[in-house]
Amino acid sequence: MSSETGTKGAGISRRRLLQTGGAAMTLLMSGTAARRMAAQDASGQVIIGFSQEPTIMHPHMPHIEVDEGIHFNLFDPLWTVDPEGKFQPALVTEVPTVENGGISEDGLNWRIKLREDVTWHDGEPFSAKDVKFTIELQQDPNFGAMRRTGHELVRNIQIVNDHELTWEMASPFAPYPAILSWTFMVPAHILADAPDPNQTDFRNNPVGTGPFKFGERVAGNYILLNANTDYFGDGPYLEKAIWRYIPDMTVLYTQFRTGDIDVIGLQGIQPDRYEQASKMEDRVVVVAPSATVESISFNTEAPQFKDPEVRRALSLALDRKSIVEAIYYGIPEPTESFLPKESFYYNQDLPVAEFDVAKAAEVLDAAGWMPGADGIREKDGVRLSFKNSTTAGNSVREQAQQFIQQTYASIGVDMQISNLPPAVMWGEYWMMSQFDSVMVGINYTTGPDPDVSNYLSSDGISAQGGAGQNTWQYHNDKVDALLKKGGSLFVPEQRKEVYDEIQMLVHEDRPFLPIFQYANLRGHKAGLEGFEPNVNVRIETWNVGQWRWA
């Protein structure tokens, strides 16, 4: 079923040239051409096990993170983000910044220069037209785009020539480079003429510029990608990359042990198997940091949580250390902020939340929350009793809930565990703030960018008609102003000051209590090189083009 290379450009193709070239040619080859050799020599295959099934190949239709595990290998963004949070040029010759003149001082005028040696998997050349089309597709009201944030601000895209374009921004928006590092370019020559952009064959037959071409998808079974031997960048070094769908976690782990899969991806090795897995021969277990932060989140408009002193007391009575060490096997790292510790913007000066049950009780006493007849504290007719919800079936998280429940009970706070199936939990219950409190892991950031307006700005409260996911209904005018400021600054050092202050304010206001930053356990066979966790993307198969067998 795999699609053929398609129409080659006129004359001799690169591949042909290299094949017939001989030794003399090899000596004359430039660095880039030498790297292209990698694709020529692409050999072997890798089988990746995923516990969820990638189904949506169109990178701009609503999808989930596992789909991005495929997108990253089929498509390229203009630039990518490396594990250190730096942008690396992909389809551009240079990442535009204020410094190099690609972005004007005021952040309003952008100039993008594209590589000239890029072709689509069907052989058509990649050009400025495709970039213009991709961005305009996100703005198309008839298209159900996954994300419009940032793209909606782009105006007046001008194609200077085939490999250069400019646009204007309606207002300066600093997170846009990070958003573009997640925006995969799609081909205008295939998609532009579709009568309905939502109903195209593209989602089952994607054509990109990436290191791999789409081979086939057998629903419920696997996805096969084949090496793109004409890839412009580094790699690919593997002839085939296969994603196997293995829904059961025990079975996923078993197949990793038997060697049926080479890489154990999403959702990887469960913490209770960490020790056994690390002792396995010929397997490498990787602790991959993730930007997802686990927290107890409060609905700050609920009568129990309106009083900031209550949230302070609950923070004091939260034994983060024991949760991490006893329940999560010490794998994740306790954190104080919503930003990942790897981020340049993480505020190192945040005070470490203390655990002091006696002090928590004192705080509640002082705030006038006094134990009632049944031992539960109350004030002005409001009992300090609330529900805590999370996705039912997550046994580790349920253990954490029970642990917290006990500590809270000891200070006269009644926490009732009320877990829901995911489809209910993450529906209006969450989006429209119908909960008292939840236990949730959230990735607040867009790649390496620290902008969190969507979560913490008061105009992002969906329950109050806003457009965002501020489900805590958190409202702090100062934070609102700082978020606006931070979003319009382009110099990282200046931005850091702003986000340091935001993190401090949120830390004091406590709409949620950060517990730890997730670390995922992944593994691969010894001998596989190039597997590199990246905290700035959502999935570990972001660079399969670089993977190779030793």
Next chain:
Amino acid sequence: MLRFILHRLGHSLLLLFLVSMLGFTILHLAPGGPLSQFALSPGMSQAELAKIAERMGLNRPLPVQWFDWFTGLVIGDWGNSFRDGRAVLDIIAGHLFATLLLVISSTILSVGLGTLVGVLGATRRYSAFDYLATVGAMVALSIPTFWFGLVAIYVFSLKLGWLPSGNMYTIGDESVLDYARHLIMPSCVLALVQVAIWSRYMRSSMLDVIDQDFVRTARAKGLTRSRVLYGHVLRNALIPMITLAGIQLPTLLSGALVTETVFTWPGIGRLFLDSLGYNDYPVIMGVLMFTAIFVLLGNLIADIVVASVDPRVRLE
């Protein structure tokens, strides 16, 4: 006969209509929906979710949605998956092969073995073999398939390395031999419980027949032991088995669900479970209707076959 079939078909269609309506209503009334999976995506808001819902047609009144879906069903357009946009019938067809392969091979295994064990047990009642078979059947019935599957993988894949631990075929190989190698463990695991059930039913059914007058007459006529056994006893003892097969068909499909999960077998059972997880309404309804049709057909065929092999049964 024809009248009977038409009559039963009419009943079946009415049943299907009710199943479709009930299933559809319950599914849509259950809290939650297909949108929740997008909720935790960066930058998602309730307004954006509402737009996605509108595009999926989920904001229309329920009866309108049902009518739309049902008229499609009748003309053979079962809708498209919310997940990958492909036609539901294509998706079911894709998974059906895997399930049929597994179910048929394990049925052949279990019917063959179960009949043999049952017949031997009945003819040598209270022998060592009979006791062993009885105990064995009880043990097999009590073992959870999931656990047994994992043990089998542990022994034959991890420790001995003889058989693949899962999947239907090696990508890139796909030869008959490759399929067969992958089929051994899941079909044996699935057959285990079935053998137990079949052998128990077969044994008691044989015993029902073995003491009847016509068997004694046959013996008195001086027929050989094997003629009596296979020509008279077995033939009559098999009749209730046909009905049993009709009833067992759907249980086999659901039993395959667990086996499919353990051995990452891409069949209908797993498709259904996955679709439930994502609230992929069109696929859930498609599998539901398909299974309902399957069950009704199974029963209908069983009735017809029983009538044709047993002249005492009249269908009028």
